[in-house]
Every structure is written in C-alpha cells, then in structure tokens.
Amino acid sequence: xxxxxxxxxxxxxxxxSLETKxxxxxxxDPNNAFLDIQSGxxxxxxxxxxxxxxxxxxxxxxxxxFKVKIEEYSVGDVAGIKSxxxxxxxxxxxxxLRTETGIHRLxxxxxxxxxxxxxxxxxxxxxxxxxxxxxxxxxxxSQVRIDTYRASGAGGQHVNKTDSAVRLTHMPSGIVxxxxxxxxxxxxxxxxxxxLAAKLKQQEIDSQQESIASERKILVGTGDRSEKIRxxxxxxxxxxDHRINLTLYNLSEILEGxxxxxxxxxxxxxxSTKLANxxxx
Numbered sequence: 001x002x003x004x005x006x007x008x009x010x011x012x013x014x015x016x017s018l019e020t021k022x023x024x025x026x027x028x029d030p031n032n033a034f035l036d037i038q039s040g041x042x043x044x045x046x047x048x049x050x051x052x053x054x055x056x057x058x059x060x061x062x063x064x065x066f067k068v069k070i071e072e073y074s075v076g077d078v079a080g081i082k083s084x085x086x087x088x089x090x091x092x093x094x095x096x097l098r099t100e101t102g103i104h105r106l107x108x109x110x111x112x113x114x115x116x117x118x119x120x121x122x123x124x125x126x127x128x129x130x131x132x133x134x135x136x137x138x139x140x141x142s143q144v145r146i147d148t149y150r151a152s153g154a155g156g157q158h159v160n161k162t163d164s165a166v167r168l169t170h171m172p173s174g175i176v177x178x179x180x181x182x183x184x185x186x187x188x189x190x191x192x193x194x195x196l197a198a199k200l201k202q203q204e205i206d207s208q209q210e211s212i213a214s215e216r217k218i219l220v221g222t223g224d225r226s227e228k229i230r231x232x233x234x235x236x237x238x239x240x241d242h243r244i245n246l247t248l249y250n251l252s253e254i255l256e257g258x259x260x261x262x263x264x265x266x267x268x269x270x271x272s273t274k275l276a277n278x279x280x281x
Contacts, residue, residue: 023271028129029095035127036085039076040103042121045113047076049106050123052255054084057100059257066090079112087130094129099266100259101127102229109235118235122228131208137197144196145169148185168192175199230262244269 024030035057039050061068072085088097103124110119148163165180166188177199179192231240232251239254239262240247246265248254254262 023267024092024095025271025274026095026098029098030092031094032087032089032130033094033097033127034071034085034087034130035097035100035125036083037081038083038124038126039081040122040124042106042119044076044078044080045106045110045119046121046123047078047080047082048112049080049104049121050083051076051080052106053104053123053125054081054086056255056257056259057086057088057097060259061086061088061090061093061257063257064090064096066093094127095267096263097127098129099263099270100125105228105231107231107233107235137200137204139193139197139200143171145171146189164188166192168196170196170200173200173203175203241266 037050037054039046058068067089069087071087074082076082103122106121108119109116113119147167149165150163164183164185166185167176167178169176175196177192177195179188229241229243237251238247238249239251241262244265248261
C-alpha cells in the first residue's frame, strides 16, 4: 500500500510538472539560468538572509536534478554573504526561476541582536537566461547589398585586374564587411558572408545582454522595500507573495527549497494574464 501511495504521489507531481511546463512560452524559457543574490539594507542580518536564500535555491536546484556551478560567492563581514552568483543547468531552468526576480523581504527576531528585537531585512534576487552562443543567423540576401571592386595590395598596387574584392552591406543594421584576400571573387564572397553572419550574431548577443540588463533594472530596481515581491515572516511562519496575493504557512519547508508552491501559481497567473491581454487586443 505504501509503495502505491508513493507511486501516486510521484505521478501527481509529474502531472503537475507537465501542467506547468505548458506555460513556458518565452523563447528563453528552456535555457540554463544565472541566479544572482545581493544582500540589501540591514547589515549582518541582511547578509545572513542573503545566505538563507542562497541555500534555498541551491536545495531547490538539487531537488530538480539541475547542475549547479558557483560563479561568485562573497562572504559577509560577520555572517552570511554579501552576494553570490550561481549557474544553474537543466531543462527549463530559466523558465522555472524567472519569477524569483525581485526584492525578498525577511521579518524575524534577529539572532544577532542581543535585545532579540524584530528586524526587517532585504535581499535582491535576479535571474537571467544563459545566452545561447549557438545563435543561428539566417541571412536574407535580399537585405544585403553586394559591391565588387579591384583588390589592392601594399602601396595601392593592384593585385589583379579583375573585381575580385567583395564588400557586403547589411542594410537593416548598416553593418559593412569587406574581403579582398586573394584573386577569387567567389571565395572572397564566402568569407565576407561568414564574417557578416558572425557580426550579426554578436549584435544579437549584445542585444540580448542589453535587454537582460534593462530587465534587471526594471524588476530589481533600487532594492527599496516598496519594490518587494515576497515577504518571509518568521514569527508567523508564513510566506506571502505580493504579486498574486498568495500566502503559505510552511516557511520552514520553503526555506529548505520547496518553492514549487510559490513558482507554479506565479507562472500560471502570468500566462493567464498574457492570454487575457491577447484576447483584449
């Protein structure tokens, strides 16, 4: 009977997981993720809180079967951490974690306060997708102007008397590449196309990085308490997500990495809002 119950629990968990995955509609959702944690106002208490969040996400990642690599880990002055950055590898790692971006607020009686007074501390979490270096560029040749001219060597002397050099201009971006290596126009064109594709790929990577930086500024902001997304209240043993008015009373389990109860409703709500907006357009 016990084995049947265990199998049923596992089956239900798998169904819930598949149900949530259908909401991963963003292009970057399947990507690996970088998760950054930065302690906020609150001194030692905030640095201890940042480390608690770090452990929470590490345990969640392990439970998910994801691979974790510590990119940066800055120890706090007395306890905890000032900041940390971890790389999380696994299917839909970014999709699962992207709703964690924001200010996380802690309310508790501080173990670092001899008067055992109640303290409020903050930590900022930012999740970004790992940018795919294997971006494929499909060149639309109708958008590329091809000019040929005579290649010249040192001193301006002509290498040959044919128009073997090639200049490509990608009109939408304004990127220009030239190749005049040798006497074959065909080979020069091939090399120029390869160089143009490489430059367009780098432009796409730069654009994604700029978008991520912009999103970080919007979502994390200054770290001010008014921008909090979630409150972890120790005296009441509860966690409240302020974006969807969700309150749970299993704080200890959540800090042990059981954050699916928070993530799943957020993803579902986001997709529901997205669909509603599409219908209203």
